[in-house]
Amino acid sequence: MTTNVKTDLENKGRSRLTVGQKPRWTWAACLAGSAVVAAAVLALIGFNVAGWAVLTAVLYVASMYVSTVVLENRRKATNGLWTNLVFGAFVIALLPLVSVLWTVLSIGLPGLLAPGFLASDMLGITGAVDQQSVNEGTSVLGGVAHALVGSLLITIGATVISVPIGLLTSIYLVEYSRGGFFSKAITFFVDVMTGIPSIVAGLFAAGLMMTLVGPGTNVMGFSAVLALSVLMIPVVVRSTEEMLRVVPNELREASYALGVRKWRTILRVVIPTSISGIASGVTLAIARVIGETAPILVTAGVAIQTNWNLFQDWMMSLPVYIYRQMMFPTAPSAPDASEQRAWAAALVLIIIVMLLNLLARFIAKAFAPKKSGR
Amino acid sequence: MSKRIDAIDLNVYYGKFRAVADVDITIEPKSVTAFIGPSGCGKTTFLRTLNRMHEVLPGAHVEGKLLLDGDDIYAPGVDPVAVRSNVGMVFQRPNPFPTMTIRENVLAGLKLNGQRISKGDADAVVEKSLRGANLWQEVKDRLEKPGSGLSGGQQQRLCIARTIAVEPEVILMDEPCSALDPISTLAVEDLISELKEQYTVVIVTHNMQQAARVSDKTAFFNIAGTGKPGKLIEYAETSQIFNNPQEKSTEDYVSGRFG
């Protein structure tokens, strides 16, 4: 009998368990058929590649469903249909990512490589200059130096304010509060703060500074620092709190049992143990606020020259620079120059954000407490 | 270097719940005392009151007196931190500080408290403590490696070294061998027998053979039922507890009839 079964299997090339399945090549046939039909349909109303790809995908999913219903059964067909749809969702999600990155790279890279882009600001770059460079085909002048300086100063300022407040608050929540009313209130309001729309944070900072120093002079880098701090503090509290909570209680107890005071235990045992997670959380928070546009636009305004002083005069930042160059080209009749600068600035901003994200991952891995040292 | 402990009418509460009731016990200096009893009988809770570690939990408090060579450690104005540097503790699971090297772990009690100490003195403390914990030969060549890289038994002896580096009077041990393999357990038990030359050692254990092997006196704790407080049932020479217990429940427990 055994030998019989074996030869049987060899003869048919499939086991009894696979009887009733559709042939392996069904998907290829469906795909080819869908592509042909889609091309034919589009030929009637005007062919384009994007439409062809979309129509082919739709027809493929539909024809796979129908052929599975016919060849197998409805349950398997439904399963296959949803598998295709889930995969399709993933492809759809990738499209904008690829498209954005491609746009930024293809337009922004030449601008970034233009001489002096990172080193010069927009002082003296008037519409006439842009017009000339576009007409004569020479490389676009002007750059992002002032915006880089502004973004850097504002972000550092926001970090300097947010990290101590956020870190200490999470220390209070994890180490000192004993689940009382006050700690519940803080947790609740930190939640509320996470939901503050960024433009509202900007409004608040602009208004607060206006009340403090008077209208006009309130437009400065420091106002933007305040706005970004409002956005950054809750992020820091949340991530730090999570990191402090995963520090095992045993370590705290070990330290107390050695006669070490609580504050020293926190500073020298708890925080060093969780420092990698805290640092990576802070880095991610920085990456988030450095791309914020609206709150900086309404607080620090716009500028064409480098300003190193957070407490005086308007200050440019990278996101606002992108926005201004896009919406209000320096030379309205020759917007290409401004557009190129905007995309180049976008490329710089994306690179900075990506580097910060990578740095966060690196910190989390590299500075985690060593598990083995043998 | 070694002090006597007297508990007088000691009650331990977690909030309103009385976890341990009416303990009267005298623990002699330079001896090993074992606390045995079924799970939840309050022996660990009582051990933690001996250096005020239970206060780390919210709502915990104590009634009664706990005298360390005659000084009430619960007297008003007494700093729990000062108590803990007199009464060290070793935990169930070895817990070396993961961010520190072996050397730093040994010096943790001094360094974390901000004491300045010359390198020569520090080296001396490290060697003395590690020798005292029978670990010196094994780690002397890798003092700068992370403490978490050691084996479980070595880590536990490192924790003991860390404890004796601050020169306490009393060492409390909360099931110090329950996370260790038999060979490491033997090493730690040998160490306990040596430690009593200098320190008052109190050990909580679930392992009755271990209590019989290492301790001079044994205290048996028990509870009447869930939600009832733990009580000290019998306290005597170890040989008497195991061979000729006075109480019925002690006899049932040491002969393995429950627990």
Add this chain to the structure above:
Amino acid sequence: MTTTTQQSALHDPKSAGGRAGDKIFSGIALTAGIVILAILAFVALYLVVESLPALTAGEGELTNGKTSFWSYVGPMMVGTLIASGVALLLATPVAVGVALFISHYSPKHLSQPIGYVIDLLAAIPSVVYGAWGMTFLGPLLVPAYRWLSENAGWIPIFAGGYSQTGRTLFTASVVLAVMVLPIITSMCREIFVQTPKLHEEAALALGATRWEMVKMAVFPFARAGIVSAVMLGLGRALGETMAVALVLSPGVLSANLISAGNQTIPAEIALNFPEAFGMRQNELIAAGLVLFVITLVVNMIARWIVSRHKEFSGAN
């Protein structure tokens, strides 16, 4: 037992200073918490106080001949809600699909890199999305708008012509959808992978196909989590400023998705606040207060759903 021995043993003179350190440090930590509460109180107070002139203004007091504050902010509220609503309609199915793909469909060794790729979407600053929507996506969608206007013009939201530049409410919604997608995806993914293995295996052992297993075990477990993820996405979409400010060419509310017009609150503030003064500023701040209240309500609902289902879903 004399007082002197007690002093020497347990009253270490050094420890007095240490005790003060403990007090100081916990005081500092507490202060930081109070600062946060103060900041939030300030934000709320400032918004309310500065809004009052606009909220209570009678006819003729507002700028540009507006009759009342609500007739000014109302259409923008509707515009904001339409833009965010459409964005969620577009984003939710895709986001849940992607989350499902990562948690249950993709090969195991690929799921982490795929997660990184989706996180990348979240890392791109909003102004870049806005620029992309304005220069690339808008023109790309114009043919579709033309077709809709010609063939589906009888539906109100497509009625009355189409935008030649593609800078419409629908384009803004697509950009918003792309921006909230990673938020919804990452939350759903976290919940999907927490589905009890036991439930999944029980379903599979009954002979269920993978889709049936997802329907029987994963979705019931994750339902509350999905809803709150969508609400959080909504909170984000409502407050998103730059994407809309760049993409939309603003105008009066027409509820038409494919022609110019409509406006959202955050974009209105960003576009006008830098030049605003006096009553105009009060109006914009009041609009900001309205936006704050709306997002607050949405976020609270999301958290309420999570907390209500905490015990069942493990989505906390």
